[in-house]
Amino acid sequence: MAITLKEVAERAGVSRSAVSRTFTQGASVSAKTRKKVEKAARDLGYSPSLIARSLATNRTKLIGLIANNFQNPVFLEVFDLYTRALQERNLRPLLVNLTDQTDPSASVQLLKQYSVDGVIVASSTLPPLFAHAFKEAQVPVVHAFGRFASTPDIHIVGIDNEHCGALAAETLQKHRYKRVAFLGGPQSATSAQDRATGFIRRAKEIGLEIVEILYADAYAYDSGQRAMGKLLQDRRFEAVFCGDDLICMGAMDAARDRGLSIPKDIGFIGFNDMNMAAWQAYSLTTIRQPTSEIILSSVDLVVSMLDTPGRAPEVRLFPCSVVERSTLKPIEN
Amino acid sequence: MAITLKEVAERAGVSRSAVSRTFTQGASVSAKTRKKVEKAARDLGYSPSLIARSLATNRTKLIGLIANNFQNPVFLEVFDLYTRALQERNLRPLLVNLTDQTDPSASVQLLKQYSVDGVIVASSTLPPLFAHAFKEAQVPVVHAFGRFASTPDIHIVGIDNEHCGALAAETLQKHRYKRVAFLGGPQSATSAQDRATGFIRRAKEIGLEIVEILYADAYAYDSGQRAMGKLLQDRRFEAVFCGDDLICMGAMDAARDRGLSIPKDIGFIGFNDMNMAAWQAYSLTTIRQPTSEIILSSVDLVVSMLDTPGRAPEVRLFPCSVVERSTLKPIEN
DNA sequence: GAAATTTTTGCAACCGGTTGCAAAAAACAT
DNA sequence: ATGTTTTTTGCAACCGGTTGCAAAAATTTC
Numbered sequence: 001m002a003i004t005l006k007e008v009a010e011r012a013g014v015s016r017s018a019v020s021r022t023f024t025q026g027a028s029v030s031a032k033t034r035k036k037v038e039k040a041a042r043d044l045g046y047s048p049s050l051i052a053r054s055l056a057t058n059r060t061k062l063i064g065l066i067a068n069n070f071q072n073p074v075f076l077e078v079f080d081l082y083t084r085a086l087q088e089r090n091l092r093p094l095l096v097n098l099t100d101q102t103d104p105s106a107s108v109q110l111l112k113q114y115s116v117d118g119v120i121v122a123s124s125t126l127p128p129l130f131a132h133a134f135k136e137a138q139v140p141v142v143h144a145f146g147r148f149a150s151t152p153d154i155h156i157v158g159i160d161n162e163h164c165g166a167l168a169a170e171t172l173q174k175h176r177y178k179r180v181a182f183l184g185g186p187q188s189a190t191s192a193q194d195r196a197t198g199f200i201r202r203a204k205e206i207g208l209e210i211v212e213i214l215y216a217d218a219y220a221y222d223s224g225q226r227a228m229g230k231l232l233q234d235r236r237f238e239a240v241f242c243g244d245d246l247i248c249m250g251a252m253d254a255a256r257d258r259g260l261s262i263p264k265d266i267g268f269i270g271f272n273d274m275n276m277a278a279w280q281a282y283s284l285t286t287i288r289q290p291t292s293e294i295i296l297s298s299v300d301l302v303v304s305m306l307d308t309p310g311r312a313p314e315v316r317l318f319p320c321s322v323v324e325r326s327t328l329k330p331i332e333n
Numbered sequence: 334m335a336i337t338l339k340e341v342a343e344r345a346g347v348s349r350s351a352v353s354r355t356f357t358q359g360a361s362v363s364a365k366t367r368k369k370v371e372k373a374a375r376d377l378g379y380s381p382s383l384i385a386r387s388l389a390t391n392r393t394k395l396i397g398l399i400a401n402n403f404q405n406p407v408f409l410e411v412f413d414l415y416t417r418a419l420q421e422r423n424l425r426p427l428l429v430n431l432t433d434q435t436d437p438s439a440s441v442q443l444l445k446q447y448s449v450d451g452v453i454v455a456s457s458t459l460p461p462l463f464a465h466a467f468k469e470a471q472v473p474v475v476h477a478f479g480r481f482a483s484t485p486d487i488h489i490v491g492i493d494n495e496h497c498g499a500l501a502a503e504t505l506q507k508h509r510y511k512r513v514a515f516l517g518g519p520q521s522a523t524s525a526q527d528r529a530t531g532f533i534r535r536a537k538e539i540g541l542e543i544v545e546i547l548y549a550d551a552y553a554y555d556s557g558q559r560a561m562g563k564l565l566q567d568r569r570f571e572a573v574f575c576g577d578d579l580i581c582m583g584a585m586d587a588a589r590d591r592g593l594s595i596p597k598d599i600g601f602i603g604f605n606d607m608n609m610a611a612w613q614a615y616s617l618t619t620i621r622q623p624t625s626e627i628i629l630s631s632v633d634l635v636v637s638m639l640d641t642p643g644r645a646p647e648v649r650l651f652p653c654s655v656v657e658r659s660t661l662k663p664i665e666n
Numbered sequence: 667g668a669a670a671t672t673t674t675t676g677c678a679a680c681c682g683g684t685t686g687c688a689a690a691a692a693a694c695a696t
Numbered sequence: 697a698t699g700t701t702t703t704t705t706g707c708a709a710c711c712g713g714t715t716g717c718a719a720a721a722a723t724t725t726c
Binding site for chain 2: 048049052076079083096114279
């Protein structure tokens with residue numbers, strides 16, 4: 001069917017090794033044979049089979065990309081960045097959609113079968129245990145958006161969620177709010193837990209009163225909308241910290257639906273600064289997570305592990321910042 | 334490193350072929366040896382290498398998934414559906430992010446190197462020429478969301494965009510609009526062209542006056558917002574047909590920003606019925622594209638081509654329908 | 667129980683590349 | 697021109713599976 005090494009070798013009048021060498025980086029071939037081979041290859045329309053090469057070299061140039069939230073548009077940005085970053089390094093993502101199948105061993109099995117060179121777990125909702133399974137299977141792994149641990153046993157790239165929660169508390173106080181609510185992501189997500197912890201701790205320190213704590217059941221619009229519906233049954237707060245922009249948008253729409261005006265009647269601060277946060281219909285004040293830095297860094301890290309498998313586990317944290325738009329009442333001087 | 338066939342064979346006390354056969358569908362092995370092999374495999378934690386298998390069988394179970402719009406959240410739904418549908422059939426997507434590199438031959442080259450079993454081009458903006466390149470390279474290909482052709486030379490799964498454009502015109506007339514504008518997707522996209530054609534033709538037939546025709550530069554929020562800004566400089570229309578929901582949301586926000594109220598001052602009808610169209614902040618009346626059907630069908634089609642490579646090219650069109658929400662003024666009786 | 671038939675098994679070649687090693691060729695030194 | 701060093705080349709084994717074929721084993725038939 002397709003053209004093989006052998007045919008090119010015959011046409012160029014050289015050995016198979018010579019052909020192989022002209023197509024592998026840093027191999028020793030004279031300019032003369034290289035030229036002959038390249039011509040023959042061009043004539044025949046040859047391109048080397050990565051499958052065969054993978055078998056021989058034990059490298060596939062495939063990186064498993066594990067995700068489990070296809071409801072949140074922020075993941076489209078994430079995929080965009082990952083595919084580009086990997087493509088630039090001549091690697092390809094093998095996408096695994098985790099849906100609800102929580103069993104790590106199945107994915108490990110799967111990606112092992114494909115002999116991926118490395119794995120990036122891109123999720124803030126998966127437990128650390130998940131990335132672990134790969135480490136145990138000797139597959140280089142990076143947990144992006146994962147939970148920060150002071151003595152990590154796997155590579156983690158992300159943010160300090162606790163600190164970000166604290167940042168939210170400070171921002172609300174700066175805007176002169178006294179009584180607030182917390183509307184987090186799913187309670188099982190480490191990111192949601194940590195943001196809550198930091199928020200609550202800092203609020204206590206600076207005298208911000210938290211009158212409600214509720215967790216949405218997913219990082220999704222509908223979940224935010226529903227949860228806000230519950231919170232609004234007896235509103236004793238003036239602003240809400242939402243653990244995610246999408247949840248926040250759902251919550252805002254629920255509030256507006258009840259005739260509340262933002263930020264006049266109620267304030268909101270979100271989390272992520274996804275593209276949509278800047279949309280006029282929301283114009284969300286939010287905490288920016290440096291998605292792009294996290295992604296680039298996690299790709300770099302997994303790439304470096306390909307060469308240095310024994311690398312000591314590393315935590316890379318990137319700073320978050322407040323992006324002020326118009327969902328908190330203006331600060332009066 | 335990893336456990337191989339040979340080691341399992343030795344431990345089970347059988348030949349390598351026997352092991353191979355217990356792990357391949359429909360091969361002849363006695364219950365007794367199967368049991369022995371399975372035990373040995375379990376003990377050793379063996380899982381067969383798909384790479385090696387691919388090399389031998391010339392099948393990789395990899396399907397190239399080509400996309401070029403990572404700005405539009407509808408594509409997250411698309412990815413979700415594709416990854417699930419493929420996973421269910423024991424196939425995996427190899428994602429190619431086309432960004433701006435328009436050269437088909439590069440992607441063909443790339444996917445040929447990975448020996449993908451088939452390719453799905455999932456884009457309404459790529460020219461037919463693109464999918465062609467794969468056909469010529471003998472790779473089974475389906476163009477999902479592609480342009481309908483009465484004598485197709487490749488498989489196409491999608492909708493009749495002209496008819497959908499006509500549907501939009503009829504809906505606007507039903508809602509008693511007289512003078513309307515068309516705000517399409519990028520003019521280079523066949524989908525945008527066809528929706529325009531159908532809309533314009535039908536409008537003429539039923540006496541709906543089109544006073545403006547403009548194309549956004551991408552299927553994106555910002556593009557819609559900008560384009561609407563232009564249209565609003567001299568507004569002589571009462572409603573707008575937007576060739577895409579996301580464009581429509583941008584356009585709506587631009588209109589509201591100028592103090593217009595929807596649908597009192599201006600009406601909108603979108604296209605796609607993406608999840609977000611149902612959001613309270615927009616509650617968009619739109620034309621539903623049966624995304625899920627298109628995707629499932631295109632996966633089925635590419636799978637069937639794996640067995641029957643010579644299959645005659647086929648066009649599969651799915652009907653669209655109007656989803657009424659609240660961006661067109663109510664019909665008075 | 668022997669012959670005929672069917673099923674199971676192992677051998678060995680193959681898929682399309684890579685790579686260590688030794689021989690051959692080229693380049694350099696004297 | 698000869699000997700030495702460096703570079704290039706081909707051979708052959710290997711990566712981890714699959715599969716056609718013939719022999720061996722099990723099953724059926726009479």
